[in-house]
Amino acid sequence: MNLHALRLFYVVAEAGSVTKAAAQLRISQPAVTSQIKKFEKDLGLPLFAPSGRGISLTPFGAELVQQAANLFTYEEQIETFVADYRLGRSGKLRIAATYLPANFLVPGWAARFKAGHPGVEMVITTTNSRQAFERLKRHEADVAIYGGGPEDKPQELDWIELFEDELWFVVAPSHPFAGRTVSLREMMKEPFIMREEGSSTRERLFSLCRTYGLNPPQVALQFSGLNEAIRSVMAGYGANFISSLVVHEHVTRGELARVQVEGIHLTNSFAICTRSGEHQSQLVRQFIELCRQA
Known part of the structure; x- marks a missing residue:
């Protein structure tokens, strides 16, 4: 017709x-x-x-x-x-986020973005770094939000650096090491409470031990979540090696104490990853800009 x-x-x-x-x-x-x-x-x-x-x-x-x-x-x-x-007023935004940003950054960013874009559907998947990058490569996610070691940066993806935070050794305020400076060898003699194998922070601690020729610490308690591990340390047992983003408020309130370890200064990189060379929709560009401003 x-x-x-x-x-x-x-x-x-x-x-x-x-x-x-x-x-x-x-x-x-x-x-x-x-x-x-x-x-x-x-x-x-x-x-x-x-x-x-x-x-x-x-x-x-x-x-x-x-x-x-x-x-x-x-x-x-x-x-x-x-x-x-x-114009980015509607559509679907799929976010793959690693555990650290998924728990402490993405909820606030997503809420702010949704408030300004009520017609946009947002799907957020929490996963490990390898799976987050794979989802992005397979076009199952529009962006990947990563928190961890900069050495994990995939070459075939564009990497937009947001900020860095420090990795801290923390113990209960009653621990003998609370507020002190000790050697890495001394610190590694303490029992640690950590996340499961495959955790990027756990792997970085073990890699640090290999670099200095030390045996890795005993993982006395193992949890799949960050909060559970933190609560156990606060209860007075063991130590943790963790992002300052996670424990900063606990240290400020005196619920945890930081231990300075001689010569050790490691950081986490927080970044947004996108597929290289791909035209980004207005929706993706607006979300990235919100994260950069935040």
Whole structure:
């Protein structure tokens, strides 16, 4: 079907006059009449019935007007959808985040973004760094938010650095090492409470021991979550090696104490990763900008 002719017919029917329709469309009245007649011929059915000086729709013409109205309303909805998507007012944003930012950064960022973009659907997946990068590479995520060692930076992804924080050794305030400076050898003699194998912080601590030729510490308690490990240290047993982002407030309130270890200064990098060389949607660009400002 000739959609241009259908639209012209719809305008004539809505205007109730060929003259008014021609003025609205900014074309001549004979041109409108000629195209309507050709449209009727193509359809094999009359659209208008003689009615003095005005126009009158045939039963078929009246039904076709309703169908055309539905079509053009849906067309407007599609145009609005495309404009909203292009401008970042709607769409779906898929975020893969590693455990540290997923627990301490992403919830606040997502809430702020959603408040300004109520029409956007946000799906946030918490996973380890390897899986976060894989989801991004397989187009199962639009961005990956990473917190960990800078050495894990994948070469095939773009890396937008947000900030760094320090990794701290912490103990209970009653611990003999609380507030002191000790050697790494002394620190490694303490029992540690840590996350499960595969945790990037745990792996970095063990790598540190290998670098200095020391045996890794005894992992006396192992948890799958950060908060559980912190609570156990606060209860008075063992030590932890953890992001300052996680424990800074506990140290400030005196619930945990930091231990300075001679010659050791390690940091976490927090970054947003995207696929290299790919055009980013307005939605992704707006979310990245919010994270950078935050």
